Amino acid sequence: MRTIKDRYAIVGVGESERSRKSGTTPLHLALDAANAAIKDAGLKATDIDGFMNYNEGDSCTSHQLATYLGVRPKYVKDIQGGGASTEMLIADAVALIEAGQLNTVLIYRSMNGSSGTRVGRGYDPDMLQGALAGGSFVIPYGSASPSQWFGMYATRHMHETGITKEHLGHVCLSFYEHAQRNPKAFLHGKPLTMENYLATPDISSPFNIHDSCLELDEGNAIIVTSAEKAEDCTSKPVYIMGMAARQCHPHAHYWNDIDHVASDYVAKELYENAGVTPDDIDVASIYDCFSWVVMRQLEAYGFAKRGEVGEFVAEGNLKIGGKLPTNTAGGMLSEGYTHGMNNAIEIVRQLRHDYDGTARQVEDCKIGICTGWAGPDIAGAMILRN
Amino acid sequence: MTQSTTAYQKPIPLKDIDNAPYWDAADQHQLALQKCDDCNAYSQPPGPTCAKCGSENVSWEQFGDDITATVYSYVVSYRPFLPGFQDELPTIIALAQLDKVPEVKIMGNILNCQEKDLEIGMPIQMTWVDITEDRALPQWIPATN
Numbered sequence: 240m241r242t243i244k245d246r247y248a249i250v251g252v253g254e255s256e257r258s259r260k261s262g263t264t265p266l267h268l269a270l271d272a273a274n275a276a277i278k279d280a281g282l283k284a285t286d287i288d289g290f291m292n293y294n295e296g297d298s299c300t301s302h303q304l305a306t307y308l309g310v311r312p313k314y315v316k317d318i319q320g321g322g323a324s325t326e327m328l329i330a331d332a333v334a335l336i337e338a339g340q341l342n343t344v345l346i347y348r349s350m351n352g353s354s355g356t357r358v359g360r361g362y363d364p365d366m367l368q369g370a371l372a373g374g375s376f377v378i379p380y381g382s383a384s385p386s387q388w389f390g391m392y393a394t395r396h397m398h399e400t401g402i403t404k405e406h407l408g409h410v411c412l413s414f415y416e417h418a419q420r421n422p423k424a425f426l427h428g429k430p431l432t433m434e435n436y437l438a439t440p441d442i443s444s445p446f447n448i449h450d451s452c453l454e455l456d457e458g459n460a461i462i463v464t465s466a467e468k469a470e471d472c473t474s475k476p477v478y479i480m481g482m483a484a485r486q487c488h489p490h491a492h493y494w495n496d497i498d499h500v501a502s503d504y505v506a507k508e509l510y511e512n513a514g515v516t517p518d519d520i521d522v523a524s525i526y527d528c529f530s531w532v533v534m535r536q537l538e539a540y541g542f543a544k545r546g547e548v549g550e551f552v553a554e555g556n557l558k559i560g561g562k563l564p565t566n567t568a569g570g571m572l573s574e575g576y577t578h579g580m581n582n583a584i585e586i587v588r589q590l591r592h593d594y595d596g597t598a599r600q601v602e603d604c605k606i607g608i609c610t611g612w613a614g615p616d617i618a619g620a621m622i623l624r625n
Numbered sequence: 626m627t628q629s630t631t632a633y634q635k636p637i638p639l640k641d642i643d644n645a646p647y648w649d650a651a652d653q654h655q656l657a658l659q660k661c662d663d664c665n666a667y668s669q670p671p672g673p674t675c676a677k678c679g680s681e682n683v684s685w686e687q688f689g690d691d692i693t694a695t696v697y698s699y700v701v702s703y704r705p706f707l708p709g710f711q712d713e714l715p716t717i718i719a720l721a722q723l724d725k726v727p728e729v730k731i732m733g734n735i736l737n738c739q740e741k742d743l744e745i746g747m748p749i750q751m752t753w754v755d756i757t758e759d760r761a762l763p764q765w766i767p768a769t770n
């Protein structure tokens with residue numbers, strides 16, 4: 240089989256305004272994001288023949304978006320998803336273009352994540368008992384929020400590897416520092432100190448509000464096309480070197496074995512597909528629904544050895560200027576939250592050197608990684624280059 | 626053992642065709658675990674077949690009511706994420722590693738436990754809380770000896 244390495248590119252990225260209360264619908268936010276991405280690519284809306292989205296029943300459909308862009312697409316796809324869906328849909332788009340079905344695909348995530356449905360507040364208990372594998376062994380005990388589900392993994396992992404609350408704080412401080420350089424970050428102008436971080440009470444251990452992603456109203460969009468078609472765009476293409484994903488765990492009820500996460504299995508395949516190693520990565524977007532989720536992935540993707548991740552982040556390596564500048568727009572902890580797409584947009588902008596001449600640019604960066612995590616059972620990641 | 630005095634507000638475990646023997650045993654203040662007759666793996670939570678090998682030859686093993694374990698992991702929640710927990714904060718939610726079957730971990734709350742005393746590895750004992758007239762919920766308390 241032919242490898243897809245360097246034969247597909249992200250040619251446009253864009254976002255809507257982000258706020259606590261958009262006062263509008265996800266369709267409007269999606270239109271704003273899509274138009275921004277189309278303009279960024281230098282395309283016309285009608286150049287796009289495929290539209291894809293991931294949602295939790297909280298968005299508009301791809302068909303609606305295409306309709307109101309004035310496009311009659313060949314293909315639409317809406318999946319239930321969240322973390323890692325950006326990477327997986329990009330893989331789907333590449334596959335459909337490779338199969339000769341489509342030319343150019345727009346992928347978006349649009350949600351009123353603050354004024355509409357709020358993930359962090361938990362879900363309907365009876366729905367969850369049925370929807371989660373083994374849900375009746377979890378929900379009756381009060382565990383209904385991702386912070387509690389992933390927290391169970393975090394406590395054990397931190398115990399085994401020596402990661403402390405202060406280490407988690409370094410993840411937060413690094414991303415908040417990046418947000419101070421990004422006027423569009425939701426927490427721009429709200430820096431965080433270690434003293435404040437450590438003084439903030441936990442909501443559910445080991446996580447306080449700073450360890451937890453934002454919940455906002457926002458739309459994001461990304462346009463994928465072939466390397467040949469990318470030549471027709473006005474933007475600088477960012478090429479896809481490799482992708483990998485995994486949607487399983489040793490048990491569908493993932494608390495059955497909290498020592499494994501799907502990211503552990505994705506990393507090897509990802510680096511093989513891309514033909515690079517962790518040492519080759521200049522800039523990173525690591526899925527950050529919670530601070531510890533970043534730590535666990537730094538281990539999984541080989542950026543620091545198990546047991547040394549705490550020290551790695553405490554040394555400032557996630558900051559611009561560190562060994563692995565990560566979530567350089569502020570990430571989901573402090574920029575915005577669209578289940579990962581905002582992090583993917585940022586890695587594209589870094590690799591295009593959109594910020595050249597400013598403190599936001601990771602100097603000389605050529606290769607970047609973007610990871611997704613929907614939970615211990617679902618991971619997807621891609622490696623990109625300029 | 627705790628007897629509920631007011632109407633129980635928290636979610637009650639939903640029995641289904643696969644997990645009913647576990648919850649039926651719990652209602653009798655007993656622990657039962659599903660086990661594969663082919664590969665000998667325990668399936669917790671139980672399912673239609675063995676989660677390890679897919680075999681349909683699964684049966685139930687009774688463990689009685691003297692169930693000891695240690696804390697494998699835990700979270701302490703200071704906010705209620707479900708109805709009924711608002712009056713019992715903070716809530717300790719733990720994964721208990723069974724002494725007799727260490728590969729089996731069972732989630733539950735640790736009752737009668739101060740947060741400051743909570744740690745990974747601490748010995749705990751299963752207890753059953755009668756939550757309605759005919760239902761009981763397996764829970765954990767710190768081991769006394």
Ligand SMILES: [Zn+2]
Pocket residue numbers: 661662663664665666675676677678679680
């Ligand atoms: Zn078996």
